[in-house]
Structure formats: structure tokens, C-alpha cells
Amino acid sequence: MSKPDLGLVSLAFAVAGTLIVAPTLSVGEISASRGAADWVRQESGPDGAPRSCVTCHGEDPRQPGRHAITGKPIAPLAPSVQPGRFSDPEKVEKWFKRNCTWSWGRECTAQEKGDFLTYLRNL
């Protein structure tokens, strides 16, 4: 198991923390609309089937999702509907790592994470 890239993790924490704590702060490169576009962006999985955030979380993050393999219901991701979402930076990082890797075959960049968080927090 590889060690997490501490620099990237710290940056992502900083981005996430900034967005959580200071909603009026505008960070130039972070874009909710880019987050929305990334939300539906598909890549092919190892089995050839397309994967994206939508696969498990659904097209509308305000609705519940369902794990694509196990069928387990997933509570909505939008904090407006599900209070407490993204309040734990460690949890945010853990699931970004797992789910970006599963969907896109790689970890998300700090910018992509920021885009996602802005998009979801503004729903």
C-alpha cells in the first residue's frame, strides 16, 4: 500500500477546509460549473463499462444514490439535503481517493476536488 502524497493531501485539506469554513472566499481557479461537468465525466473501467460519480451517486446529488455493485443505498451528497456532509476532512480525503481511483483510474487533483466541493455545496 503506497503512502499518501502528503503535499497533495495537505493542499486538498486546505482547499476543502477553506471552502467549508469560508464560503464567501473566491479562489480563482475553483469552479462549481467545472465540478458539475466533472460530475458526469465518464471513464472506462477495467471491465470496459463507463464509470463516473453518477454511477453510484446519481445524476442529482440531492437524491440518494446506490452502490453500483453492492446495491447499498447511499445518502445524498448535497449538504443542503444531508447536513454534515464534508464536515470531516479525513473522511473527505478517504472517499476522494477511493472514488476518483475507481471512476477515473487516478486520484483527483486538488483543483478537481475543490471544483467538486464547490459544486456540491452550492446545490
Place this chain on the structure above:
Amino acid sequence: MARIHRVTALAAVSVLGIAGWVIGGDRHEREDEGRRERQRIFVDSRMTAQDPTYRAECGGCHLAYPPGLLPAASWERIMMGLGEHFGDDASLQTATAERVGRFLQANAADGNGWGRSARIARSLGGELPPLRITDTRYFRRHHEQIPPKRVLSNPEVVSYGRCDACHPAAARGDFDEHAVRIPGAGPWDD
């Protein structure tokens, strides 16, 4: 003379029948009581995913399966292969993995003192320890009567691995067949 004998016989049979019904009724009550008592015990037993780390780390994508449903060797195989966990990377940090592993080993089916666990362990032969609870002979025997489409084509269930879809108290280790409710099909009648 004969008629009196017949009446007596009829009366005797009726009394025995009523007595049987009354006594039988009592037995069902005692069974229910026994079941309730066992359910209370389950909340503290090793058939529940008691460890909060286990629940948090292993219950995000699927039910945090009660450790008593698989033998220790199966849990070891799973923990050794978390990087390739049924197509997903479920790797944990070392300390977390050690804690989860210890919890699973301590409460696995072989030797945790619970009846269902013992039956599960006994149902396994010399084959490679299964990675899936649904691959144990015990599980298959207990689910072979269910039409697969009730599970696989049922959007409310999807997978045999979703124990809690039909066994509402699965997380408590309670798989009482009388409490089974298949979504869209209602109670399961054997």
C-alpha cells in the same frame, strides 16, 4: 354397550386433542420467549459488528457483516487482499487494518460460541476458505428456495450480499427466518 364405548372414546380423543392444542400453544409461546431472549443476547454478542472502527471502515459500501458469518481463515484472506477487494481498492492504514483484523479473528465463526457460527463453520469442507458469505454451503442451503429474480432483479435488493434488505436485523446478527421480508414480495413463507 357399544354406543357407550364409542361416546367414551370420542370424549377421550376430544380431551386429548384439546389438551394437545393447549400444550402446543404454550410451547410456541416459550419458543417466542426463547427467541426474544436470544435477540437480546445478540446485541452484545459476537454476531454483531460491534467494533466501531470495523463498522466505519467496512460498512461504507456494504453491510458491516457480522464476523461470525465466516471462519477466521476467510477473514484473513480478505484482509490480506484489501487492495483488490472484489474489484475495489479497500486498503486501510496499517494500524486500522490490524485492529479490524484482530476484531474479525476474535469473533470469527470457528469457535465464537454461537450456534449459527458453528453450523456455518461445519458446513465448510476442506476447500479454500470462501471470500464471500454467500459462497458458504450454509448460506446456499438456506437461500436455494428463493427465486433468484426476487433478489437480483429486485431494485430494492440487487445482491445476495445485502442481507439487511430482507433480514431487517442483520446488523444485529438476527437472521430469524420468521422475520424475513423480501421487498416487493412480503414475508417469506417456507
